[in-house]
Amino acid sequence: MLVYLGKRLVYTIPIVIGVSIVCFMLVHIAPGDPLVSVLPPDASEQLKIQMMAAYGFDRPYYEQFFKWCLRAIQGDLGTSIATGRSVTGEVLNAVRNTLLLAVVATFIGFFFGLLFGFVAGYFRNSAIDKIASILSVIGVSVPHYWLGMVLVIVFAAQLNWLPPTGAGPGGSSEWRPDWAHIRHLILPAVTMSVIPMGIVARTIRALVADILSQDFVPALRAKGLSELGIFGHVVKNAAPTALAVMGLQLGYLLGGSILIETVFSWPGTGFLLNAAIFQRDLPLLQGTILVLALFFVMLNLIVDVVQTAIDPRIQRS
Amino acid sequence: MTFVTSFLPQDPAKTAVPIEKSPGYWSGVFQRFRKDKLAIAAGVIVLLLILMAILAPLVAPMDPYAGRTIRRLRPIGTTGFPLGTDELGRDMLSRLIYGARFSLMMGVTPVIMAFGIGSLIGIVAGYVGGATNTVMMRTIDVFYAFPSVLLAVALSGALGAGIQNALVSLTVVFIPPIARVAEAVTTQVRNRDYVEAARASGANALTIIRVHVLGNVLGPIFVYATGLISVSMILASGLSFLGLGVRPPEPEWGLMLNTLRTAIYTQPYVAALPGAMIFITSISFNVLADGLRNAMDVKV
Numbered sequence: 360m361l362v363y364l365g366k367r368l369v370y371t372i373p374i375v376i377g378v379s380i381v382c383f384m385l386v387h388i389a390p391g392d393p394l395v396s397v398l399p400p401d402a403s404e405q406l407k408i409q410m411m412a413a414y415g416f417d418r419p420y421y422e423q424f425f426k427w428c429l430r431a432i433q434g435d436l437g438t439s440i441a442t443g444r445s446v447t448g449e450v451l452n453a454v455r456n457t458l459l460l461a462v463v464a465t466f467i468g469f470f471f472g473l474l475f476g477f478v479a480g481y482f483r484n485s486a487i488d489k490i491a492s493i494l495s496v497i498g499v500s501v502p503h504y505w506l507g508m509v510l511v512i513v514f515a516a517q518l519n520w521l522p523p524t525g526a527g528p529g530g531s532s533e534w535r536p537d538w539a540h541i542r543h544l545i546l547p548a549v550t551m552s553v554i555p556m557g558i559v560a561r562t563i564r565a566l567v568a569d570i571l572s573q574d575f576v577p578a579l580r581a582k583g584l585s586e587l588g589i590f591g592h593v594v595k596n597a598a599p600t601a602l603a604v605m606g607l608q609l610g611y612l613l614g615g616s617i618l619i620e621t622v623f624s625w626p627g628t629g630f631l632l633n634a635a636i637f638q639r640d641l642p643l644l645q646g647t648i649l650v651l652a653l654f655f656v657m658l659n660l661i662v663d664v665v666q667t668a669i670d671p672r673i674q675r676s
Numbered sequence: 677m678t679f680v681t682s683f684l685p686q687d688p689a690k691t692a693v694p695i696e697k698s699p700g701y702w703s704g705v706f707q708r709f710r711k712d713k714l715a716i717a718a719g720v721i722v723l724l725l726i727l728m729a730i731l732a733p734l735v736a737p738m739d740p741y742a743g744r745t746i747r748r749l750r751p752i753g754t755t756g757f758p759l760g761t762d763e764l765g766r767d768m769l770s771r772l773i774y775g776a777r778f779s780l781m782m783g784v785t786p787v788i789m790a791f792g793i794g795s796l797i798g799i800v801a802g803y804v805g806g807a808t809n810t811v812m813m814r815t816i817d818v819f820y821a822f823p824s825v826l827l828a829v830a831l832s833g834a835l836g837a838g839i840q841n842a843l844v845s846l847t848v849v850f851i852p853p854i855a856r857v858a859e860a861v862t863t864q865v866r867n868r869d870y871v872e873a874a875r876a877s878g879a880n881a882l883t884i885i886r887v888h889v890l891g892n893v894l895g896p897i898f899v900y901a902t903g904l905i906s907v908s909m910i911l912a913s914g915l916s917f918l919g920l921g922v923r924p925p926e927p928e929w930g931l932m933l934n935t936l937r938t939a940i941y942t943q944p945y946v947a948a949l950p951g952a953m954i955f956i957t958s959i960s961f962n963v964l965a966d967g968l969r970n971a972m973d974v975k976v
Contacts, residue, residue, distance in 0.1 A: 377818030385834040496966075500959035502910045504917055505933060505951025512944040614823025618914050622937075633918065636833035648830045652822050659821070 363667055371660050378656060379431070382649040383424050386641045414440075436646035441638040446646035449631060454650060456526060457620070457627030459534055461612040463548040468555030469605055472498075475556070476563025477597075481590070483568055491560060498557020507550040507622040514546060521546055524624040547623040551616065555608040562604050563597060570596045599670040606662035610655040708971040715967020721960040729776035736770035740927045749943045760946040762932065763939055764925075768946055771927040772953055778928035779954065782839070782921060783909035786846035791901040794851040798858020799893060803866055803885060813859055820852040828911055832920045842921035846912055850904055857900045861893045899965070899974045906962040913954045929954045 402410075411417045415426065430437070436446035472495075479491035515523035527533070527540045534540055570576070570593050579589050613628075620629030628647055635644035699707075709715060728735060743766035750761040759768040801812040819827065831845035865871065866889065874884050913930030915921035922928035924935065932950040939947045 373814055374818055374821050377815070378821050381818060381822070382830075385830055388831075389834045390836060496959060496962060500906050500910075500955065500962045502913060502930075502951055502954045502958065504914060505948070505954060508933065508937065508940065508951060509948055512940050512948060516941050516944060611823045611825075615825030617825065617829050618917065621918060632829060632833065636829075636918075636920070641834070644830070644833055648826060651826055655823050655826075656821050 360668065364664060367660060367663055371656065374656055375653065378652045379428060379649065380424070382645050382652065383427055385645050385648065387420065389639075389641060414438075431649065436649070437642040439635075439640055439643045441634070441640040441643070446643050449643065450628070450647050450650050453626065453628045453631040453647070454654075456534060456625065457613060457616050457629065460544070460547055460551060460619075460625060460627060461609055461616060463544060464551035464612055465555055465605060465609045466552075467548060468552035468608070469559055469601075471552070472556040472559025473563060473601065475560040477567055477593075479560065480564040480567025480571070481593075483571075488564075491564065495557045495560035495564070498553050498560065500557075501553060503550055503554055504618040504622050506553060507547065507619055510546050510550055511622070526626050547619055547625050550622075551612055551619050554612065554615075555605075558608060559601070559604055563601060566597050566600055567593055599666045602669070603662050603666050606658050606665075610658040614651045614655055705971045705973075708973075709967060712967045712970065714963055715971075718960040718963035718967065721956065722964055725776055725780065725957055725960070728773055729780050732774045732777055736767075736773045738767040738770040740766060740770040740774040741925055742766065749939055749946065751943055752945050759949060760943060762946070763935055766927075768949060771932060772929070772949060775927040775929045775932060775950065775953065776957075778916075778922050778926055779909065779913055779930070779957065782842065782846075782912035782916070782928065783957070784905055785843055786850055786912070787901055787905050787908050789843075789847045790850035790854050790904075791897065793847070794854030794901075795858045795894070795897050797851070798855040798860075798897070799862045799885065799889065801855070802859040802862025803881070803889060805863070805866070809859070813856070816852045816855045819848065820856065824849050824907070825911065825914070828915060829918065829920065832915055837920050837923060839922055842912065842915045845915070846908060849911070850901075850908065853904070854897060854901055858893060858897050861896050862889060865889050865892045895972055896974045899969045899972055902961070902968055903965040906958045906965065909954060909958045909961065 408417070415423055418426075427437070434447055436450065438444070439446050439449060442449075475491040475494060479488040479495075482488055511523045514521045522528075522543050523546075526543050527535070528543075534544075575592070576589060579592060616625075616627055617629030617632050619625065620627050621633060624630070628651060631647050632644065634640065635647060743762070743764035745765050747757075747761055748763055748765040750757050750765075752758070752760045754760055757767050757769070759772065762768055762771065797812060797816065801809045822830070828845050828849045831848055832842050835841035835845065868888075871884060871888050874888055879887075912921060913928070913933070916928045916930035917934045919931075919934065922931050924931065929950040933947075933954075936943075936947040936950065
């Protein structure tokens with residue numbers, strides 16, 4: 360196990376370096392001046408050079424990269440060009456809101472995904488399997504930003520049950536566990552949960568059907584084990600994969616929340632990315648993407664390690 | 677078979693039976709696909725959408741760009757505007773028909789390009805193996821380490837809005853998964869006995885790749901890539917929805933969905949229409965890809 364853990368960590372290091380290089384290069388594949396949003400269009404050449412030097416854009420790429428990495432390790436992701444505030448602070452505030460949304464969505468999606476997947480895999484080719492399969496296909500093919508709009512139309516515009524946008528009353532962006540804030544969370548979380556629901560239902564259905572076709576199941580039946588007992592064995596065998604999918608989905612939701620956050624004006628990382636892109640605030644864009652991507656890499660690492668810890672067969676293969 | 681059977685006692689009734697050519701792989705695929713009604717229905721919808729895109733100037737009743745504020749946001753069923761009008765008074769039906777051109781192009785092109793580039797990378801890495809494989813696949817892993825939506829938004833956000841930049845970003849997003857599948861199947865095929873036999877009989881690498889590898893790996897990669905079109909449609913329209921892909925006044929479903937967001941209180945059904953088109957397209961591609969996978973009996 361320790362050897363595996365070591366190997367997995369060593370494998371992660373080049374990925375982290377590669378991800379950092381890609382994030383760093385984002386600023387440099389961008390056309391035009393990185394300072395275009397702060398400088399007036401008629402800025403003098405001298406002012407331009409001064410500003411470039413102040414932000415360190417006049418140094419060679421590799422030097423900029425190392426300085427950027429060194430500061431990033433110390434928790435400093437630079438200064439937002441548009442607001443002049445620290446990128447780290449802005450990202451951390453936003454990540455909290457996105458994490459809340461993604462975690463709640465993952466749990467909702469998982470509950471229903473597991474339910475549909477187990478039922479469909481267990482009663483294969485029954486009517487209930489067909490319904491569950493259709494729901495899972497819908498879950499993976501629906502454009503979730505459109506689903507969000509439809510839910511807003513139905514539950515906010517027509518029925519007036521839930522608020523259409525925002526994270527709290529009066530544009531509050533600090534989340535508190537009271538009813539007013541929970542009401543704001545329902546629609547975006549449900550919208551987001553559809554993605555993991557479809558994928559989990561699909562994966563679990565195939566997995567359960569596969570487990571049930573293995574030799575140990577008739578053996579357990581012959582031994583006289585109850586159906587519930589057999590179900591317990593199926594759950595035990597499906598758990599490592601289910602956990603792995605859950606971890607990865609959480610990562611995908613964190614990184615992919617921008618569309619849903621735009622629909623619901625949710626004050627998270629997606630909202631920040633949106634602002635960064637349209638104000639051409641490249642340090643903010645770079646920092647947000649780096650944090651989200653590293654989150655995803657770490658989640659992958661944790662998922663692999665946990666999966667191996669609970670199912671030693673994976674390590675051997 | 678003939679060699680073995682010639683030793684068996686001859687049955688006079690059977691000797692007269694003419695030799696039948698055994699049905700090939702593709703006819704088996706076709707037979708299986710034909711039985712899958714759902715996949716056929718999805719295929720028909722996809723064909724209709726493609727036809728609609730090609731024939732847009734002929735089928736669309738009005739000019740999709742001509743609007744008049746006096747008739748803005750008419751409901752579904754208005755005479756002359758069967759699907760209503762948008763926030764600038766343009767005919768929704770015509771815009772949805774023309775939208776198929778942009779949306780299908782934006783969704784399908786990246787997958788085709790990624791299929792070409794990703795297969796090339798994966799097949800070369802898988803066939804050559806060794807250090808080349810490690811370097812190529814670890815580089816691919818770096819891009820695979822980003823959630824797909826995030827990578828697409830990051831790249832097109834940095835490059836700036838526009839059709840070309842969105843297509844480039846989406847292609848970059850789909851190369852890693854395709855390359856990984858291509859590498860995995862190529863590595864498998866490379867170690868088969870027939871490849872070994874071809875190498876032993878003196879065939880050079882290009883001949884082996886052309887004759888033995890391509891024929892066996894392109895099928896699975898193709899099936900996997902078709903499965904990505906559904907995701908690509910959602911992502912491509914999503915980029916336009918964010919304002920990063922197709923730009924106004926072009927009729928693209930994602931962009932239309934975004935500009936109609938202001939109308940959800942006044943004309944909710946009209947506002948939801950472009951998204952319904954994306955949904956229909958995406959689900960049809962998804963079901964079609966599933967049908968292809970089952971018919972071709974591919975596990976990826």
